[in-house]
Amino acid sequence: MKVLVTGGAGFIGSHLCRRLVADGHHVTAVDNEFNGSRETVPPDAKFVFADVTDPSQVESAFATGFDAVCHLAGQVSIIRSFSDPVADLRTNVEGTLQMLQLCQRYKVPRFIYASSMTAYGDAAPVPTPETQPCLPNSYYGISKHAAERFVHTTAERSDLGFPFRATSLRMFSVFGPGQSVNNPYQGVLGIFIGKIMRGEPITIFGDGEQTRDFVYIDDIVEGWVRALSYGGGMSDVFNLGSGRSLSINQLAASAVAAFGLPPGGHPIGYQPARPGEQRAVRADITEARARLRWEPRTTFEKGLAETVRHARIEHDGSRQGAVEGAPA
Numbered sequence: 001m002k003v004l005v006t007g008g009a010g011f012i013g014s015h016l017c018r019r020l021v022a023d024g025h026h027v028t029a030v031d032n033e034f035n036g037s038r039e040t041v042p043p044d045a046k047f048v049f050a051d052v053t054d055p056s057q058v059e060s061a062f063a064t065g066f067d068a069v070c071h072l073a074g075q076v077s078i079i080r081s082f083s084d085p086v087a088d089l090r091t092n093v094e095g096t097l098q099m100l101q102l103c104q105r106y107k108v109p110r111f112i113y114a115s116s117m118t119a120y121g122d123a124a125p126v127p128t129p130e131t132q133p134c135l136p137n138s139y140y141g142i143s144k145h146a147a148e149r150f151v152h153t154t155a156e157r158s159d160l161g162f163p164f165r166a167t168s169l170r171m172f173s174v175f176g177p178g179q180s181v182n183n184p185y186q187g188v189l190g191i192f193i194g195k196i197m198r199g200e201p202i203t204i205f206g207d208g209e210q211t212r213d214f215v216y217i218d219d220i221v222e223g224w225v226r227a228l229s230y231g232g233g234m235s236d237v238f239n240l241g242s243g244r245s246l247s248i249n250q251l252a253a254s255a256v257a258a259f260g261l262p263p264g265g266h267p268i269g270y271q272p273a274r275p276g277e278q279r280a281v282r283a284d285i286t287e288a289r290a291r292l293r294w295e296p297r298t299t300f301e302k303g304l305a306e307t308v309r310h311a312r313i314e315h316d317g318s319r320q321g322a323v324e325g326a327p328a
């Protein structure tokens, strides 16, 4: 298959590109390197530096013809969605609409969208099934959900004139090697790992008893691959989570322990809760299990050990590089 991966230089996108290349697909990665870096795109994939909100930058890639678009380019931070809501809206909603328009112009038959558990909002019961009405409580959740609705309303149009199938994957908290440990706007586990490696105190917002469903990157990539070959409906939504939850206090304690430190061996401080938080999060993954035949296989403990191992190698490598590259 010829597959376009938007956000292909990002955390999830680069892992997906590597897997698709390994599976023998022809992969083009589009990214504006807002967060990601082209260095993470596998050499056998084509990299196009482009902004998904500007179709003129992406159109020549579409003109080469794609069998599927995996749309992962996005603004990923809840905090930034509050501090710069217009940029969040433009990237997540307008960027998705532009990709949908290009799919229509170039008759791309398959679209898979990186949706988010934040679409459910704070009132959803846990575990949360896909049938739960969405009531997002962060600007980010609103933009991810709005984009999802554009995706499915497009797939359900009767006037498209060509077969177009769309799947949204509502991912929960994805973690694993390659997640940034320096970016305060990205995943909470990467932030904690970075703080521990730099000897800085961990900050928890709120009382730390809010829960998240952490799902390992290899399982997420497997979910995307299964969605790509899924022959089901014209318009499907699936949760991709582990089906288990962990409190942020437990997460911090596990991260500290993964570095071989005793309980209390690394300072942890508390700050007031931030807007857009969900109190309890856990995926109901019955649908993905039944219809995608998907099963998350990596335990949190194993995934954490692998994430820390990789982060340490990179951290030691960059410190080494900094020393070697220091002015004489």
Ligand SMILES: NC(=O)c1ccc[n+]([C@@H]2O[C@H](COP(=O)([O-])OP(=O)(O)OC[C@H]3O[C@@H](n4cnc5c(N)ncnc54)[C@H](O)[C@@H]3O)[C@@H](O)[C@H]2O)c1
Pocket (backbone or CB within 6 Å): 006, 007, 008, 009, 010, 011, 012, 013, 030, 031, 032, 033, 034, 035, 036, 037, 050, 051, 052, 053, 071, 072, 073, 074, 075, 076, 091, 095, 114, 115, 116, 117, 144, 170, 171, 172, 173, 174, 175, 187
């Ligand atoms: N990581 C998670 O836990 C999680 C959970 C649910 C949904 N998602 C969604 O999955 C997708 C990928 O997330 P990630 O964790 O890999 O984050 P990421 O920031 O590593 O990846 C997003 C990529 O999109 C690129 N990008 C941003 N704006 C762009 C633009 N205008 N044009 C082109 N590229 C642009 C960034 O440079 C980055 O490489 C996002 O859409 C995110 O909303 C992530």
